Structures are given as C-alpha cells and as structure tokens.
Amino acid sequence: MRELRPGWLAVVNRPAAGKISLNSIVGFSNIPNQAHSHSMATGFDFTIMVAGAAGLGKTSFIRTMFGPTAIPSAAELEAALISRPGALLSPRGSIRSSKSSASGSRAAAAAAAAAEGNLPILTHSTTLEENGTRLRLTVLETSGFGIGVNNVHGWDGAVRCIKSRLDTVLSNERCQTRTLVLGDNPPFVQEPAVLFESEHECFTSQPHPAHLADLRVHACLYFINPSSRGLSPLDIYFLQGVHNLVSVIPIISKADTLTAKELGVLKRRIRDDLIANGISTFEIPVSPADDPDFVSSVETLNGAMPFSVLCDDAASGDSSFQGRTFPWGQASIEDESHSDYAKLRHMLIRFNLEDIRSHTVDVLYERYRTGFLNTVNRGRNAIDNLRDLMGSTSDPIIKLKESLNARLQEEVSSQHSEIVILTNRLKELTEVVEENNRKIESLKASIAQTHNQISERESDKQSGRNRLLRR
Ligand SMILES: Nc1nc2c(ncn2[C@@H]2O[C@H](COP(=O)(O)OP(=O)(O)OP(=O)(O)O)[C@@H](O)[C@H]2O)c(=O)[nH]1
Ligand SMILES: [Mg+2]
Structure with missing residues (x-):
C-alpha cells in the first residue's frame, strides 16, 4: 500500500459513470464503521407520543412493544400517586390529586384538566439496551382524553407540548452555547404533565460521550376507537393540529374486537377521512433506485396504514404467550391475520425508526423552523422599514x-x-x-x-352794573 502524504491524492482513474475510484486505499471506506462505533457509544434518542381517547390501550401497546419498563401500568401509576400525591400536576403547578382520593381521582383530575385545555401528559423516560445498542426512549402519553363532558379543547395541551419541545430545540439552536448531555437521560422540558423518571434502568455503564439531546417528539401514534365509523371531529381536530409537527402514525386499537371485514371497512373510511381533511401521515420513503422487492414490501407496509394492533394481556399472567386469550381461542400479537402489530413493529423499530426520526427532524422541523424565521424576518423588515421612514438607523421608538x-x-x-x-x-x-x-x-x-374765568368776568360785569345803578 502506498504512503499517503498530506495534500497528495493518489492517481485516480477517471470515472466510468460519475464515480472516481482511487488506485490506493485512503481509508474512508471505514467511515461507516466509525459512525457505527460512535452511535454505539452515544446511543439513540427516540421520543414517541401515544395519543388517543382514554382506555384505548395506549399503555398496553407501549408495554407490549418496549417492555414493562418503558411506561408504568395504570396500577403502577395509581400506586405512585398514592405514594407521591403531588405527582399529578396541572400546568400551573396546582396539585390535582390528594393522597386520600388518588385512586379513581386520576381520571377525574385528568378529565377536568383536559376540559380546561390542559391535557395531562405522562412523560416517562428510560434507557433500553439490546445487543449493546442503547435507546433512550421517552414516552409521552396523553391521559384522560375524551372522558369529560366537554372535550372541545382537550387536545390543545398535547399540541402545545409538541410545539414547546420544537420551540426549545429552536431556541437552543439560536443560543451561543449549548449544553451537551453526559449520561443516559436527556434533560426534559417541564411538560404540563406528570413526569416520571424510570426506576428500572436496564443499563449501567461508564458515562458515554457527550451528545446534544434531541427533545423533539419524533413520532405520534394516534389511537383510533375500533367501534368508531371513521375519524371523529375530535380526531380530525387533533390530527390537523399535529400532522405538520410530527410524523403521525394512525392506529386502530383492540383489533380483536373487529372482524376482518369490519376492519377493512374502518380502514377505508379512516383513509378517506384523512385525505378529505388534508391530514398527512408518515409513509416509508422509496426512491426509483430502490430494489423492486424492497419497493413492494414498503408498499405492503404503507398500504396497511392505519395499522390495527392487538396488545398483550398482562393480566393473564402467561408470559409464554403474547396476545389475548378468549373462551373461543387465542389471538397472537405476531399473527398477521389477527392484527398489523408485526408490521407496525417492523416499521416503527426494526427498519424505519431512522426514517421516522429524519422525517420529523429534516422535513417537518425544518419547515417549522423556516416558518418561524420567516415570521421573525418579516418583523425585522417591518422595523427596518419604519427606520427608513424616519430616516435614521437609531431605534425607531426613540x-x-x-x-x-x-x-x-x-x-x-x-x-x-x-x-x-x-x-x-x-x-x-x-x-x-x-x-x-x-x-x-x-x-x-x-x-x-x-x-372760572367766565364766572369771574360775569361777576365783574355784575358789580359794574350795580355801581352804575347806585349812582
Ligand atoms: N380486547 C382488548 N383489550 C385491550 C387491548 N389493549 C388493551 N386492552 C385493555 O384496555 C384497557 C385499557 O388499557 P390501557 O392500556 O390502560 O389504556 P390507555 O389508553 O392507556 O388508557 P388511559 O391511560 O386511561 O388513557 C385494559 O383493560 C386493557 O387490558 C387489546 O388489544 N384488546
Ligand atoms: Mg394509559
């Protein structure tokens, strides 16, 4: 192998079709290995929001997909509320549950907060490890939506939460210095929410290299009621509010409650409603250069949207079987004739996690950022115009x-x-x-x-006349 000196590039062969191949080995073919070891050292951030009406199986889904450490079950949450009565906070910080009424009051407090437009969001972070790869998973779960009498502003809190995370990233980018994170758990913006840090750390090791924590919500799994006849007005309201901020993946929950025919009809209605209301959902990207087999498998996955899911019944106590057991038989989460769970896992974690992240970060966030900067620039231009109008570069107000x-x-x-x-x-x-x-x-x-003179003369005349008469 030839020695490589600075500023010297080996003789190159002119390309056949745009590529230049070097006669000697420079070593950049090793870059993927470097990227791999760097990723292994820093790990990955993935933030996911599970949204949808109360009781649709959001918690069950996350626990089935990522394991029981990813999010506390309803029972664990109630227990935590009993031990930490102030844990459920409203956005303004007032305590919404008390020790005496923790059980059952969670739903009531959540419903009351949701009605005020302050939907509580349970934020749970944990670091998972699989074959040496670390995933810093943050799950945000909307809690108690749709159980109040008035749900009109119920979703505002969730939309605000996604936006506030984008705004935090945006303002961090505009800061002169940013704080790198050492360790596993990224810092969190305070949500209008319950904030639980995982007590079941799966991973303990030396601190890994510093990284910039990504606070953006990368994916929003939106749970749709299986007994609905398409998207409800509230579903549409929420999806229209978030589809430009995060990669949205619609999900039909509790697939075991529908026959295959009913499921097909519901899927078609939901797709029609999405199109009619201009709501865009995440689709796995393909390019014309892709392998035809790959393209057809992507088409199958994209065509399965909205995914129907079936969650493991933790209460059954049977750890050897993942699914639900009924008197008339069993429905397995892996069985593709029962639900699209396997397809969704394939897309969400195994093959397209990076695509979902990059769609949110590179497409949606960039659009959000551009919109924000356009607004700021428009404001600046208006001030400049005012300055020009006043013929001075000094502060227009002064x-x-x-x-x-x-x-x-x-x-x-x-x-x-x-x-x-x-x-x-x-x-x-x-x-x-x-x-x-x-x-x-x-x-x-x-x-x-x-x-006086006249009167003197008059008196002189009178006295002369008197004298004459006496004579
Ligand atoms: N039949 C059926 N029941 C399910 C499925 N997934 C969850 N459930 C049940 O639905 C109930 C509610 O599940 P959760 O996971 O707590 O629902 P959630 O959406 O997190 O509810 P909130 O947090 O209160 O909004 C539980 O009794 C689950 O056992 C499913 O796929 N099929
Ligand atoms: Mg839940």
Whole structure:
C-alpha cells in the first residue's frame, strides 16, 4: 500500500459513470464503521407520543412493544400517586390529586384538566439496551382524553407540548452555547404533565460521550376507537393540529374486537377521512433506485396504514404467550391475520425508526423552523422599514419620541413668542390709554379754568352794573 502524504491524492482513474475510484486505499471506506462505533457509544434518542381517547390501550401497546419498563401500568401509576400525591400536576403547578382520593381521582383530575385545555401528559423516560445498542426512549402519553363532558379543547395541551419541545430545540439552536448531555437521560422540558423518571434502568455503564439531546417528539401514534365509523371531529381536530409537527402514525386499537371485514371497512373510511381533511401521515420513503422487492414490501407496509394492533394481556399472567386469550381461542400479537402489530413493529423499530426520526427532524422541523424565521424576518423588515421612514438607523421608538418632543417644543416656543408680542402690544395700548387719560385730565383742567374765568368776568360785569345803578 502506498504512503499517503498530506495534500497528495493518489492517481485516480477517471470515472466510468460519475464515480472516481482511487488506485490506493485512503481509508474512508471505514467511515461507516466509525459512525457505527460512535452511535454505539452515544446511543439513540427516540421520543414517541401515544395519543388517543382514554382506555384505548395506549399503555398496553407501549408495554407490549418496549417492555414493562418503558411506561408504568395504570396500577403502577395509581400506586405512585398514592405514594407521591403531588405527582399529578396541572400546568400551573396546582396539585390535582390528594393522597386520600388518588385512586379513581386520576381520571377525574385528568378529565377536568383536559376540559380546561390542559391535557395531562405522562412523560416517562428510560434507557433500553439490546445487543449493546442503547435507546433512550421517552414516552409521552396523553391521559384522560375524551372522558369529560366537554372535550372541545382537550387536545390543545398535547399540541402545545409538541410545539414547546420544537420551540426549545429552536431556541437552543439560536443560543451561543449549548449544553451537551453526559449520561443516559436527556434533560426534559417541564411538560404540563406528570413526569416520571424510570426506576428500572436496564443499563449501567461508564458515562458515554457527550451528545446534544434531541427533545423533539419524533413520532405520534394516534389511537383510533375500533367501534368508531371513521375519524371523529375530535380526531380530525387533533390530527390537523399535529400532522405538520410530527410524523403521525394512525392506529386502530383492540383489533380483536373487529372482524376482518369490519376492519377493512374502518380502514377505508379512516383513509378517506384523512385525505378529505388534508391530514398527512408518515409513509416509508422509496426512491426509483430502490430494489423492486424492497419497493413492494414498503408498499405492503404503507398500504396497511392505519395499522390495527392487538396488545398483550398482562393480566393473564402467561408470559409464554403474547396476545389475548378468549373462551373461543387465542389471538397472537405476531399473527398477521389477527392484527398489523408485526408490521407496525417492523416499521416503527426494526427498519424505519431512522426514517421516522429524519422525517420529523429534516422535513417537518425544518419547515417549522423556516416558518418561524420567516415570521421573525418579516418583523425585522417591518422595523427596518419604519427606520427608513424616519430616516435614521437609531431605534425607531426613540426617534419617534425625539421627533414628538421637538414638535412640542416648537409649538411651545411659537406660543411663547406670540404671548410676548401680545404683551408688548398690550403695553403699547396701555401707554396710549394713559396718554389719552392725561390729555382728558388736562382738557378737563383747562375747561375748569375757562369756566372760572367766565364766572369771574360775569361777576365783574355784575358789580359794574350795580355801581352804575347806585349812582
Ligand atoms: N380486547 C382488548 N383489550 C385491550 C387491548 N389493549 C388493551 N386492552 C385493555 O384496555 C384497557 C385499557 O388499557 P390501557 O392500556 O390502560 O389504556 P390507555 O389508553 O392507556 O388508557 P388511559 O391511560 O386511561 O388513557 C385494559 O383493560 C386493557 O387490558 C387489546 O388489544 N384488546
Ligand atoms: Mg394509559
């Protein structure tokens, strides 16, 4: 093998069809192995929301799929509420259950909160390990939806929860420094929810390399009532709210309660309702370059949507059989004639987990981010326009204040000068009046003097006349 020096690339053969093959081994064919060992060291984050009306088997499904450590059962949750009465919190932090009434009050408290638009969300995180691969699984379960009298705003809390996680990632990206996580459990944003950390850590080892925790909800499994006649208005309301934020996978629960014919009809109605209401669900991507066998298996999986599922009956106590036992027989979760559970597991975990994640992260989140930045830019442009309008690069508010102050001062000074003019005019007029008064006074005095002179002359005349008469 030739020695590879910096800046030197081995003689290359010009490509036959766009590819360049090197004559010597550089070593980048080892990159997949490096990526593999890095992934093994850091593990994977996967956050999943299970949503749907109360009692449809959401908890049972997660426990069947990921094992009993992935989420507490209803009984474990009640027990936890009895030991930790304040565990069920409303978004505003008020305690919604008390020790004395924990059992049974969970549903009532959840229904009350859901009616106020604060649907409680049970958040449970655990690290699972399989053949050395770590999966940091976070399950968010909507709890108590649809059992209240008024469910109109029931889903708002769940939509807000998904958005707030996206917003956290978005604001983290805009921060100058971000905190890397050491250890298994990522930090959590406080949900309007019950927050339980797993007490059954499956994995203990040295801290693995630091990584940036991904808080986004990657998939939303939406459970549909098997006894419905398609999507209900509330189903449509929720799905329309989240389908642009997360990869949505619709699921028909309790497949064992439907005949094959009923299931076919329900699936068709749900597909029609999804299309009619413009709701997009996750589909496994295929490209024209893909192998035809692969394409046909993907078509089978995509065609099975919405998946019907059947959950293991934990209460049966039979660990050798996964499924449900009835007086007339057994329904196995693995049997494809009973449900699409095997197909869903195939897609959700075994083959398309990364596709689901990348659809949420690279397509939906990018769209959300672009929309947010467009809004911010529009706001900035409006401020810039205002600045241009004011002919200054300074803060428009300060500029506006300054211009108002200047105008006010101008008006005050113009009024002031008017007052000065008027005062001067008044002074002049007063002087004129005083002058006129003085003239009047002097005229009065001269008139009085003339009067006196006339009366003196009159008396002189009278005395002359009297003298003449006496003679
Ligand atoms: N027949 C049948 N029953 C099921 C199935 N899955 C779950 N159940 C039963 O449905 C009931 C409710 O199951 P959960 O898993 O607690 O339902 P959930 O959706 O988590 O309920 P909430 O958390 O209260 O919203 C339990 O009695 C389960 O045994 C299923 O596939 N078929
Ligand atoms: Mg549950």
